Amino acid sequence: MNLKYLLIVSLFITFFNSSSFAEKTHGISMHGKPKYEDGFSHLDYVNPNAPKGGVVRFGAYGAFDNLNRVAFKGSKAAGLGYINDTLMRRVWDEAFTLYGLIAEYADMPEDRSSITFYINPNAKFHDGSPITREDVLFSLETFQTKGTPNQKKTYGKVNSTEMIGASGIKMNFINNEDKELPLIVAGFLPIIPKKYYSDIDVTKTFLDIPLGSGPYRIESLDPGRQIKYQRVKDYWAKDLPIHKGQYNFDQIIYDYYKDSTVLVEAFKVGEYDYRREYNAKRWFSEYDFDAVSNGDVVLNEMKNDRPSGMNALIFNSRKDLFSNPRVRYALSFAYDHEWINKVLYNNAYVRTDSYFDNSPLASTGLPSEKELQLLEPFKDQLPAEIFTTTYAPPETDGSGNPRENLRIAKNILEEEGWVINDGKLMKDGKHFEFEFLIVSPSVERIALAFQKTLEVLGITMNVRTVDSSQYQARLLNYDFDMIKASWNVSLSPGNEQQFYYGSEVGKKEGSRNYAGVDSKVVDYLIGQLIGAQTREELTTAIHALDRVLLWGHYVIPLYHSNIDRIAYWNMFEFPETIPLYGIVIESWWINQEKEKKLNR
Numbered sequence: 001m002n003l004k005y006l007l008i009v010s011l012f013i014t015f016f017n018s019s020s021f022a023e024k025t026h027g028i029s030m031h032g033k034p035k036y037e038d039g040f041s042h043l044d045y046v047n048p049n050a051p052k053g054g055v056v057r058f059g060a061y062g063a064f065d066n067l068n069r070v071a072f073k074g075s076k077a078a079g080l081g082y083i084n085d086t087l088m089r090r091v092w093d094e095a096f097t098l099y100g101l102i103a104e105y106a107d108m109p110e111d112r113s114s115i116t117f118y119i120n121p122n123a124k125f126h127d128g129s130p131i132t133r134e135d136v137l138f139s140l141e142t143f144q145t146k147g148t149p150n151q152k153k154t155y156g157k158v159n160s161t162e163m164i165g166a167s168g169i170k171m172n173f174i175n176n177e178d179k180e181l182p183l184i185v186a187g188f189l190p191i192i193p194k195k196y197y198s199d200i201d202v203t204k205t206f207l208d209i210p211l212g213s214g215p216y217r218i219e220s221l222d223p224g225r226q227i228k229y230q231r232v233k234d235y236w237a238k239d240l241p242i243h244k245g246q247y248n249f250d251q252i253i254y255d256y257y258k259d260s261t262v263l264v265e266a267f268k269v270g271e272y273d274y275r276r277e278y279n280a281k282r283w284f285s286e287y288d289f290d291a292v293s294n295g296d297v298v299l300n301e302m303k304n305d306r307p308s309g310m311n312a313l314i315f316n317s318r319k320d321l322f323s324n325p326r327v328r329y330a331l332s333f334a335y336d337h338e339w340i341n342k343v344l345y346n347n348a349y350v351r352t353d354s355y356f357d358n359s360p361l362a363s364t365g366l367p368s369e370k371e372l373q374l375l376e377p378f379k380d381q382l383p384a385e386i387f388t389t390t391y392a393p394p395e396t397d398g399s400g401n402p403r404e405n406l407r408i409a410k411n412i413l414e415e416e417g418w419v420i421n422d423g424k425l426m427k428d429g430k431h432f433e434f435e436f437l438i439v440s441p442s443v444e445r446i447a448l449a450f451q452k453t454l455e456v457l458g459i460t461m462n463v464r465t466v467d468s469s470q471y472q473a474r475l476l477n478y479d480f481d482m483i484k485a486s487w488n489v490s491l492s493p494g495n496e497q498q499f500y501y502g503s504e505v506g507k508k509e510g511s512r513n514y515a516g517v518d519s520k521v522v523d524y525l526i527g528q529l530i531g532a533q534t535r536e537e538l539t540t541a542i543h544a545l546d547r548v549l550l551w552g553h554y555v556i557p558l559y560h561s562n563i564d565r566i567a568y569w570n571m572f573e574f575p576e577t578i579p580l581y582g583i584v585i586e587s588w589w590i591n592q593e594k595e596k597k598l599n600r
Contacts, residue, residue: 024105024118028088030096030183030492031535036241045093045579046245046587052231054571054590055251057272059263061440062468063224063256066205069190070197072148072510074205075472077227078254082247083212087117087136088186089242093579096180096492098187099242102131102213106186113176115185119167124236125193125213133169137161138194140171140185146202149508150499155189157181177531180494215247228253245575248589258467260441267567268297270600274568274585279442280348283565291569296598298570301563304582307359308560311352311486313436313450315554318516319481321434325383326416328553333409334453335556338398344445349559353392355546356489358562361539363546365390371544374528378521383551391550393557406456413457425458433460434481439471443484446558476509478516484558485514491580493542497526501549515554522548571595 027034042048058078066074069084088098088106100106103117123131144155157178162170173181196211209218215238216229229252237243255272257263264282267275268289277283291297313335315322322328337351354362367375367387375386385391396402410420418427425432436447447463454461461482466474474480487500499505499512501522506513525548529541564582574588 024107026105027097027099028106028108028115028183028186029094029098030180030494031538034097034099035094036091036099040241042241042244043091043093043246045575045577045584047575047589048245050245050248050573050575050587050589052248052589053250054248054592054595055253056249056274056590057253057255058274059266059272060254060256061260061263062258064227065207065224065469067208067210067218067221068202068204068206069192069210070142070146070202071205073203073473073476075469077221079216079227079229079252081214082216082229082252083210083214083218084190084192085123085131085213085237086187086189086191090187091242091579092581092584095580096183096490096494098183101237101240101242102136102191103186106182108182111176112173112179112182114170114172115182116164116168116170117186118165119169120237121167122236123213125211126217126232127211129193129195131191131193131213133163133167135191135194136169138198139189139191142192142197142202143189148499149505149511150496150502153498153502153505154181154184154495158185177527178495179533180492180530184495215243216252219251224256226253226255246584246586248587270296270569270598273571275566276583277565277567279345280561280565281345282442284346284348287567291600292567294599296570296600298568300566300568302566302578302583303562304564304578305359305562306581307361307489307491308352308357308562309486309488310355310357310555311558311560312484312555313446313558314483314485314514315556316478316481316483316514316516317518317554318478319434321432321481324416325553326412327418330409330412330416331454331459332553332556333394333402333405333412334457334459335394335450336396336398336400336402336405336453337393337559338396339400339402340446340449341559342398343400344449345559349561351393351395352557352560353550355487355549356493356542357560359491361489361491361493361542361546363391363543363550367544367547368540370540371547374525374541374544375521375547378524381519381521382548386547386551391547402453406453409457420458423458424460431460432458433462435462435464436482436484437471437474437480438463438465438484439468441465446484475514478509478514483514487512492538494530497529497545501545502526517549517552517554519548519552522552569595569598569600571598 026038060078064075064077066076085102087103089101090098102123104120105118108115143151157174158171159174160172164170193211207223215235217232219228219230221227231250315328317323341347341349356362394405418425451461501517503518503523505511506516525541525545529538532538571590571594572588573591
């Protein structure tokens with residue numbers, strides 16, 4: 001072998017071992033390196049020796065009419081995420097990191113222009129058949145063409161696939177601008193069996209029990225009323241480090257209640273076992289009952305460090321009445337947060353003033369120099385206040401008579417052509433009248449308080465309560481004027497922001513762009529955050545996006561809490577370590593001796 005040939009071989013090996021090419025890895029992270037090294041034994045927030053067994057019951061509000069993971073119409077049953085595995089599994093003590101599941105390993109080049117998943121040879125569906133690359137490809141293509149608007153948009157960025165070696169499937173992306181895309185495909189694409197779904201219309205709802213691959217299978221259901229999940233004892237991934245100490249209940253049951261008051265009372269008498277309480281007023285006023293006094297029910301408040309997201313009254317800006325941001329701004333002065341928080345919630349909440357509150361992702365003060373670099377090219381399209389004023393929702397003195405705020409609201413509305421005539425706010429012969437659509441009676445108190453204040457301005461707000469199926473149908477078609485809803489966020493926001501606020505998906509039914517945000521600036525900033533290569537770039541883009549959304553007045557921000565309030569019958573145990581994102585119920589287990597002592 002001559003020297004020239006050896007030199008060529010050496011250069012060839014060096015080229016393919018260079019840093020521009022990926023290596024197989026057990027975990028992938030949005031920014032930085034995964035916390036857990038290859039070969040780790042278990043996650044820090046679990047008890048790897050947690051005993052298996054027992055039955056846990058949860059209460060759910062409303063009803064369900066769909067077991068199809070693909071169809072986005074109808075109301076999906078609670079717990080469906082338990083029956084389908086994904087390629088990799090997300091953990092809750094890191095901002096956004098995933099570890100191998102169906103994909104034992106992955107490799108991803110530094111520029112994130114593609115990702116290759118290597119299928120675990122042990123991965124199986126519940127009938128014992130192997131999960132193959134063909135199932136992965138089928139799942140991808142199904143959600144690309146039949147999924148929600150956001151799924152079509154996101155997975156549509158995979159423009160080709162290749163089979164690599166004996167177990168690899170490579171997904172090539174349209175471009176490498178979306179740095180989050182490899183993680184979205186890895187952690188959020190449900191892998192569904194081709195042999196089951198290829199012969200049915202996946203766009204339609206169904207109640208047949210589907211074939212799955214996850215830690216639980218559906219055992220039985222009473223449509224709309226109850227669904228039972230059974231732990232898969234020979235679950236193929238039960239001993240993987242990512243799952244040790246989790247999925248400990250033998251059976252999970254969701255019982256549905258169509259009345260929120262009955263739902264609470266059912267917990268008190270032991271009809272279900274665990275409840276997270278989101279209503280602080282109820283927490284302080286309705287949890288003094290015998291089972292708490294005698295120790296059968298435990299009340300616990302656990303602090304979390306996750307972003308609160310935006311919980312708000314949402315204007316549908318697609319409607320002519322709410323197409324003007326100054327009109328929307330005016331109505332925000334009629335919402336008396338201080339009085340509502342004091343009278344209805346015992347001052348338990350903090351007013352929300354960011355779409356990413358309770359985290360470093362929330363914008364504060366005036367835009368930084370790096371934020372200005374993103375915002376100034378659009379200065380003529382943005383409210384001047386973004387550059388000069390720190391956003392804060394209107395405040396009142398809490399007296400229940402926000403006279404000064406209503407005067408401001410009246411002046412703004414008059415500037416926009418609305419005047420009070422005979423006690424009614426009018427413009428061009430039309431009365432200012434709209435509908436507040438609600439699904440939960442617990443929202444009625446807020447609605448009625450807001451309604452009363454709006455009446456002073458001559459505005460009629462009709463409050464309409466509908467059942468959960470009708471509510472979901474109207475959300476899909478944006479058939480509402482105002483709703484109360486929330487957008488949850490993680491410490492690593494990304495593609496979901498398109499689903500929440502992107503103009504393209506907001507023009508198609510089924511997105512969560514409830515407000516009808518249609519802004520080139522918002523689209524641009526979302527593009528910047530999903531293309532961010534460093535944590536600093538991500539944070540800068542989110543701060544800028546936060547400001548644009550806030551000053552667009554698409555919502556009236558409500559309130560949040562950084563405490564998880566939970567009540568449970570005293571039969572559970574859980575690890576001492578609570579991760580970054582808060583409670584992980586999958587890491588809990590049942591102490592059967594304690595359960596036997598319960599009086600219920």
